[in-house]
Amino acid sequence: MIEAWSVADVRAAEHPLLAAGDPLMERASFALATIVARDVARRRSVVGPDGGRRDGRVTGARAVLLVGPGNNGGDTLFAGAHLVRRGMGVLAVLASEHVHGGGLAALRRAGGRVVELVPESGGEGGASRWGDPDPATVEDAVSRAVGADVVLDGLLGIGASGALRGPAAVLVRRLVEVLGARTDRDERGGDGSVRSRPWVVAVDVPSGIGVDDGTLPGTVLRADRTVTFGAAKPGLLVPPAAGAAGHGAVVEIGLALGADPAGPPGPAVRRLEARDVGRLWTVPGPEDQKYTRGVLGVVAGTPTFPGAAVLVTSAAVRTGPGMVRYQGPDDVARAVLAARPEVVPASGRVQAWALGSGVPAAAAGGAGHDEPDPGGQHARIRAALADAAGDPGGATSSGGPVPTVVDAGALSLLPDRCPPWFVLTPHAGELATLLQGRGEAVDRPGVEAEPLRWARRAHELTGATVLLKGSVTLVVGPARVYAQADAPAWLATAGAGDVLTGILGVVLAGHAARAVAEPGSVAELAAAAALVHGLAAERANPGGPISALDVAAAVPGVVCELVAAR
Numbered sequence: 319m320i321e322a323w324s325v326a327d328v329r330a331a332e333h334p335l336l337a338a339g340d341p342l343m344e345r346a347s348f349a350l351a352t353i354v355a356r357d358v359a360r361r362r363s364v365v366g367p368d369g370g371r372r373d374g375r376v377t378g379a380r381a382v383l384l385v386g387p388g389n390n391g392g393d394t395l396f397a398g399a400h401l402v403r404r405g406m407g408v409l410a411v412l413a414s415e416h417v418h419g420g421g422l423a424a425l426r427r428a429g430g431r432v433v434e435l436v437p438e439s440g441g442e443g444g445a446s447r448w449g450d451p452d453p454a455t456v457e458d459a460v461s462r463a464v465g466a467d468v469v470l471d472g473l474l475g476i477g478a479s480g481a482l483r484g485p486a487a488v489l490v491r492r493l494v495e496v497l498g499a500r501t502d503r504d505e506r507g508g509d510g511s512v513r514s515r516p517w518v519v520a521v522d523v524p525s526g527i528g529v530d531d532g533t534l535p536g537t538v539l540r541a542d543r544t545v546t547f548g549a550a551k552p553g554l555l556v557p558p559a560a561g562a563a564g565h566g567a568v569v570e571i572g573l574a575l576g577a578d579p580a581g582p583p584g585p586a587v588r589r590l591e592a593r594d595v596g597r598l599w600t601v602p603g604p605e606d607q608k609y610t611r612g613v614l615g616v617v618a619g620t621p622t623f624p625g626a627a628v629l630v631t632s633a634a635v636r637t638g639p640g641m642v643r644y645q646g647p648d649d650v651a652r653a654v655l656a657a658r659p660e661v662v663p664a665s666g667r668v669q670a671w672a673l674g675s676g677v678p679a680a681a682a683g684g685a686g687h688d689e690p691d692p693g694g695q696h697a698r699i700r701a702a703l704a705d706a707a708g709d710p711g712g713a714t715s716s717g718g719p720v721p722t723v724v725d726a727g728a729l730s731l732l733p734d735r736c737p738p739w740f741v742l743t744p745h746a747g748e749l750a751t752l753l754q755g756r757g758e759a760v761d762r763p764g765v766e767a768e769p770l771r772w773a774r775r776a777h778e779l780t781g782a783t784v785l786l787k788g789s790v791t792l793v794v795g796p797a798r799v800y801a802q803a804d805a806p807a808w809l810a811t812a813g814a815g816d817v818l819t820g821i822l823g824v825v826l827a828g829h830a831a832r833a834v835a836e837p838g839s840v841a842e843l844a845a846a847a848a849l850v851h852g853l854a855a856e857r858a859n860p861g862g863p864i865s866a867l868d869v870a871a872a873v874p875g876v877v878c879e880l881v882a883a884r
């Protein structure tokens with residue numbers, strides 16, 4: 319599991335170490351330089367006499383450091399000094415009136431070059447604040463950066479507030495413009511080394527992201543790798559900022575996060591990895607039978623949209639439940655049975671529900687009793703929701719409260735307050751509609767700009783666990799947030815969400831009692847389902863187009879691997 323800690327928690331953990339004189343910056347910058355040198359060697363890898371690739375030379379490679387006012391710039395300057403000692407040509411671009419004095423001195427001692435960013439006019443008399451550095455205009459600095467093998471973004475770290483300001487902002491905007499015009503596809507020189515664009519390494523975080531909330535308040539230089547110190551930060555996992563972080567590397571610097579019982583209750587954001595999911599998967603034993611393994615009840619699809627019912631049930635059957643029961647109009651049930659004869663088209667006891675995929679929303683603003691109910695599905699969903707909440711007036715097929723996936727049209731049928739074992743699975747547009755219905759002035763772009771904020775708000779307003787679908791799937795439940803980024807971009811295809819509903823329903827059915835008794839566990843189960851969904855998509859057709867049914871077909875293989883590896 320990757321655990322991301324808030325800025326306040328990182329600073330609190332850092333405090334006693336700094337007070338005791340621990341050399342945190344030395345540790346951080348040495349590790350940073352080591353990772354940068356390794357990346358550069360790989361980027362400069364060449365074809366050997368045997369035809370295989372081998373790492374290229376670090377000596378002679380060029381690094382440009384973008385240096386801001388704080389300790390983030392300090393880390394970068396000290397790392398630059400290490401890179402000079404490894405034979406690299408290092409140029410620091412000072413983008414701030416003040417920079418870390420010790421770091422600057424170290425870089426100079428090592429033999430690194432320093433230029434000071436000045437306005438395009440040439441620097442108003444050229445008086446330098448740094449003794450001797452040459453002035454560099456933004457265009458100079460950009461052309462040096464673009465021609466380098468690696469650029470270290472050390473403008474701002476966890477001390478950032480809001481969008482980058484001043485000369486650093488101008489520099490980054492121009493650099494993004496110029497780099498954006500270059501192809502991301504590697505171009506290789508005659509010796510096989512990569513030539514097309516510099517490798518960008520963000521120091522601790524891409525400068526100017528919302529470190530705690532994952533927002534992008536202004537232009538940010540997209541990194542190929544982020545080397546982060548002590549622990550991951552929420553903005554490295556949460557969209558949209560997560561999209562600027564590239565590959566991750568967490569450098570251990572001795573912070574005792576989570577070790578203090580009086581300290582913060584846990585990380586701000588978590589990301590499950592495959593081994594975590596393998597461990598929590600329910601594997602049947604000889605004493606199990608279909609009813610003990612978990613029965614999922616599905617209400618999905620309408621005569622107009624029968625495909626969703628087929629997709630939900632197909633994915634469910636392939637995720638390994640004891641049984642899947644389907645409730646819906648006869649012609650939809652026939653389509654389901656034609657695709658999956660294992661499905662039982664009758665009501666009965668269930669350990670979890672999956673509701674609403676392929677069912678249109680009820681009209682906004684009312685209970686919806688007067689509007690046409692497509693195939694009677696709204697009535698079935700209402701009954702199941704009451705049943706799942708443990709409402710004594712509800713249907714009695716589950717015999718008690720049970721965890722429930724609330725998807726698509728079922729989101730419009732929710733009661734005002736839900737139990738946390740309801741998992742709402744909106745995409746950004748559906749979340750905006752749900753929030754508008756509860757008095758929030760937010761539209762789809764607003765949700766996309768601040769998905770964590772709005773998923774949290776939906777959790778507060780409804781009480782339910784909220785799984786917000788997207789290229790990074792966010793799950794917000796009681797006291798827990800997960801951000802899963804397991805799916806390839808090819809998964810953005812019609813029906814993919816229905817497959818997730820089926821997988822999640824079966825995961826919940828397999829842990830039904832725990833989900834109700836320990837509401838905090840529901841978010842983890844939902845994140846696990848998102849991970850399986852993403853891995854199944856990757857497995858369905860690595861690197862190419864994926865159909866939703868192919869994702870469902872890939873689920874058994876993924877589960878098998880996860881369980882085998884635990």
Ligand SMILES: NC(=O)C1=CN([C@@H]2O[C@H](COP(=O)(O)OP(=O)(O)OC[C@H]3O[C@@H](n4cnc5c(N)ncnc54)[C@H](O)[C@@H]3O)[C@@H](O)[C@H]2O)[C@@H](O)CC1
Pocket residue numbers: 328329332342343346386387388389390391393473474475476477478479480481482483484486521522523526547548571573
């Ligand atoms: N927390 C830790 O455990 C460690 C932190 N280290 C480094 O220290 C960094 C934090 O250092 P600082 O607290 O000095 O913070 P930063 O290096 O992020 O710099 C913050 C300063 O930048 C300016 N600033 C803030 N927002 C700005 C904006 N939008 N535009 C322009 N200027 C802005 C302000 O003057 C502020 O004081 C970390 O990110 C990391 O790189 C490391 O040295 C190792 C240990």
Ligand SMILES: [K+]
Pocket residue numbers: 390471472473474475520521522523524525
């Ligand atoms: K940075």
